[in-house]
Amino acid sequence: MAIEQSKSDISRTRILDAAAKTFRQKGYAATTLNEIAKAADMQAGSLYYHFNSKDELLEEVLDIGINRVHEAVEESQENMPADAPPYERIRAAVDAHLTTLLKHGDYTSANISIFTQIPEEIRQRQIPKRDAFSALWRRILSRAQKAGALRDDVDPGMVRMLLLGALNWSVEWYKPGKTSIHAMADHVCLMLLEGIGADEARRGTAADKEKVA
Amino acid sequence: MAIEQSKSDISRTRILDAAAKTFRQKGYAATTLNEIAKAADMQAGSLYYHFNSKDELLEEVLDIGINRVHEAVEESQENMPADAPPYERIRAAVDAHLTTLLKHGDYTSANISIFTQIPEEIRQRQIPKRDAFSALWRRILSRAQKAGALRDDVDPGMVRMLLLGALNWSVEWYKPGKTSIHAMADHVCLMLLEGIGADEARRGTAADKEKVA
DNA sequence: GTCTATATTCAGATAGAC
DNA sequence: GTCTATCTGAATATAGAC
Numbered sequence: 001m002a003i004e005q006s007k008s009d010i011s012r013t014r015i016l017d018a019a020a021k022t023f024r025q026k027g028y029a030a031t032t033l034n035e036i037a038k039a040a041d042m043q044a045g046s047l048y049y050h051f052n053s054k055d056e057l058l059e060e061v062l063d064i065g066i067n068r069v070h071e072a073v074e075e076s077q078e079n080m081p082a083d084a085p086p087y088e089r090i091r092a093a094v095d096a097h098l099t100t101l102l103k104h105g106d107y108t109s110a111n112i113s114i115f116t117q118i119p120e121e122i123r124q125r126q127i128p129k130r131d132a133f134s135a136l137w138r139r140i141l142s143r144a145q146k147a148g149a150l151r152d153d154v155d156p157g158m159v160r161m162l163l164l165g166a167l168n169w170s171v172e173w174y175k176p177g178k179t180s181i182h183a184m185a186d187h188v189c190l191m192l193l194e195g196i197g198a199d200e201a202r203r204g205t206a207a208d209k210e211k212v213a
Numbered sequence: 214m215a216i217e218q219s220k221s222d223i224s225r226t227r228i229l230d231a232a233a234k235t236f237r238q239k240g241y242a243a244t245t246l247n248e249i250a251k252a253a254d255m256q257a258g259s260l261y262y263h264f265n266s267k268d269e270l271l272e273e274v275l276d277i278g279i280n281r282v283h284e285a286v287e288e289s290q291e292n293m294p295a296d297a298p299p300y301e302r303i304r305a306a307v308d309a310h311l312t313t314l315l316k317h318g319d320y321t322s323a324n325i326s327i328f329t330q331i332p333e334e335i336r337q338r339q340i341p342k343r344d345a346f347s348a349l350w351r352r353i354l355s356r357a358q359k360a361g362a363l364r365d366d367v368d369p370g371m372v373r374m375l376l377l378g379a380l381n382w383s384v385e386w387y388k389p390g391k392t393s394i395h396a397m398a399d400h401v402c403l404m405l406l407e408g409i410g411a412d413e414a415r416r417g418t419a420a421d422k423e424k425v426a
Numbered sequence: 427g428t429c430t431a432t433a434t435t436c437a438g439a440t441a442g443a444c
Numbered sequence: 445g446t447c448t449a450t451c452t453g454a455a456t457a458t459a460g461a462c
Binding site: 043 | 445446447448449
């Protein structure tokens, strides 16, 4: 609540940071409490003052990860003027998603990359949170579609999964420095909305409509 | 070589299949030799007649996985008539990639989803193989670009990573039955080449060119 | 080739001193 | 709050019977 943090709070955060970083790098099962403790400048036994089990630690890391992206994307929409053009709304969402993923990324990246390999019970509890986040993206895309900014002859669900795939996969290859995250967001939006086909290569619905017009 | 397989070969394959399936589901570290053995109808100790260690088993699963996608995409290009339009070449590559990933998928999916969490030494040996596969995709896209089918104002490397991300991520969400893999490939190519923006929403290079024309 | 039995190592977790 | 010491279970790997 207040600005001051108890010693316990500070250690707790240090442990969580260390856990997120290690889970992300080595996976859940391969990460030992010893490694986490070392990265947090403690002994393994000391972790148990703050967490009851490795699983509890994992679950908190996962929760923080999903919450951060969810909040970031949500805020990107709330901060938008009501009359913002659909393209800008989508771009803001993509940018927020990528920035949270790649910039302050251990929690969010851990969530993404170890999700399929965690204990079944924990995964079941995570699913509703992922669904809620997915629904947020569904609303964003559907709003753009209703505003006439997206074609209506595509499967919105598949578009969403392909888009989220392109975004989430970036945790596997993105290295800071080479390209800015904003430039990446631009690329994603360009591909999503306009595609990268040269004009003469366009075919199918969009090109046909243009010919008619 | 011949059609007949020794008893050893048959068991070996059964073990590899079981390992690929389990690695994919639970990750590398969380998978025990006991589980693999049970899935292969054996006792854990018996595995050692065929493989010297869990790591050796892992490495063979990874190799099979990357080789299968690589070969499938390569063949998709070799089977194309020399004068096939760029769009068809890309579509064939996307289709081959997705089909191998999702249809006969334990080896390829395992490779994708546990890659970041395997022992460092093994990962180092996998990297050149991934690079070779990445280079294949680079050639496919670059050929299309030279043929004038792709815009030349986009970063080819980033396009490739975003595209492969959208494709590879499908192992996390695709469930057989709902949508056909071919329909998915169509969607990917549509998005990649034309985008899903409605005409009125297009902006930037492509739209500008159209206005000028 | 596959089994059973077991050696060995190491992880998660607990207990009590400080 | 954190340490050290330790219990307990489980996993990889080995050895020898069949």
